[in-house]
Amino acid sequence: MTHPTAAPGTPGAAAVTSSGRPGPRLRTPRPDRPRRRRSPLLTVLTGVVLLYSLVPLAWLLVNSTKTQADLFSSFGLWFGGDFALWQNITDTLTYDDGIFVRWLGNTLLYVVLGAGGATFLAILGGYALAKFDFPGKRWVFAVVIGAVAVPGTALAVPTFLMFSQMGLTNTPWSVIIPSLISPFGLYLMWTFAAEAIPTELLEAARMDGSGEFRTFFRISLPLLAPGIVTVLLFTMVATWNNYFLPLIMLRDSTWYPLTLGLNAWNAQAATAGGEAIFNLVITGSLLTILPLVAAFLLLQRYWQSGLAAGSVKE
Template identity: 80%
Template sequence: MTSPASTATRPRSSSGSSGSVPRLRTPRKHTAGRPRRSVLLTLLTGLVLLYTLLPLAWLLISATKTQEGLASSFGFWFDGGHFALWDNIKETFTYDDGVFTRWLLNTLMYVVLGAGGATFLAVMGGYALAKFKFPGRNTVFAVVIGAVAVPGTALAVPTFLMFSKMGLTNTPWAVIIPSLISPFGLYLMWVFATEAIPTELLEAARMDGAGEVRTFFQVSLPLLAPGIVTVLLFTTVATWNNYFLPLIMLKDPDWYPLTLGLNAWNAQAATAGGQPVFNLVITGSVLTILPLIAAFLMLQKYWQSGLAAGSVKE
């Protein structure tokens, strides 16, 4: 009888018998092309980052210069003679009877009413399309997808003609009402609500006697918070940076947003014999982008999770 020790020490043949030890696969060696590919992607990413940050760096540096310093100093370095950032900010808010403050308040009004209303309608519509079945649902889906593909500039002229017949041009409503429509926000909330709200949770709330309104506000709305923040950021940026629609809708400078106001100052600075306000254009541009940067930094974790909604299925 063979002992277990002799069995353990007996070498097994490498033939094709059932007791043969399987051969271990040697790990694949990394090809030489992969490190080169990584280096190339890193270089491309660095170039894109540099292309993005250079205009911002020029803007921040130029905002610290006087009108004379902009013409006499290097663009990507500070003016050694005078640091005029605070003076430029003060002059920006006081120039032309403080019209910059008026433009800032107008922009805030358009964002609160336009972007806020667009977010509210997108949340309500996306939730209804995701959790309720009704005739024509597929048609609505096709219309929403088609509306996402249509650029807003293509609808600006027909919108102007319609609003001119209604007598709403040169009023804030000509900017606010078109801003209430956000097909991309509706589509994003549709996808997010489909994945974020379990149908079983809604059925449990209805069995407990909760109505549809109470179910939406107390059960569904907290689960939709990341998607809501994402849509709010997109609509806020679109309304804050909106230029073409106010350009064709508004003639009164008192209703200008910041985009049109800064463009008017820039045209004034470029005119021969005009007032030297180019430093105010640069400083106003810095003040315009700061709220958007702060909003993205503070709400970064919410809009990142909102963008990832619906990307993975269980």
């Protein structure tokens, strides 16, 4: 009696033994996938960008370990004779009655209230624009896009004139209130919420009797987590590195953020006899970027998931 068998070249073909029992399946050889050619030019450009990004950081890290004398007598990208990092950090934190610590506290205040408030408002506005229909929605979209295109420096002088009439200049509110508005963060949350939250899910929650606030906080907010982290990082970096707005708004050095404070030290170091604090400028710059680096490292997995959302087709 003959046993029907599949053709050897067909998928799922199985070998049949002499006893009539099916043997192990024969694997069909897969066609070789064409390998992507590596572009030498792209590799070189990536290496140049990497060097451009890392060399200043390496210079900053190396020179923050040097004494004042080694800064002007040793090679810039190599360590000096004495390792003075801890002494430089101590001198930076205690110089001029610890004014650097005050500047750091001011910057944290501006970031927590300004960037945190901007992120919160962007979440609410982006969710409402993405999931609710109302008259004039297209006009709102046009205004948001137009606001994204306008640079912040162009609005600094009108903002100063408006705040001076209200008597808010030279106060922390003159830096915090303008930082609450982030057109780019609003647009980013708008586009992210439109794709990340299915409309059917919201309708199902409403049919089950869930109110709008409960639906937002229990269902929508967890789905918006990657977008929230992305907007928070952008607003935090923008507020942390904000220079021009505090420059025209603040006169009292006790309310300076780190950017203005380090610039004041740098100007002092450039004058005759002020070279003695040049190592403080370098060490203070290193301490300034460490919180941003830590924030990116801690939140990068949420940020990467937010960037990859919607990139895979089923």
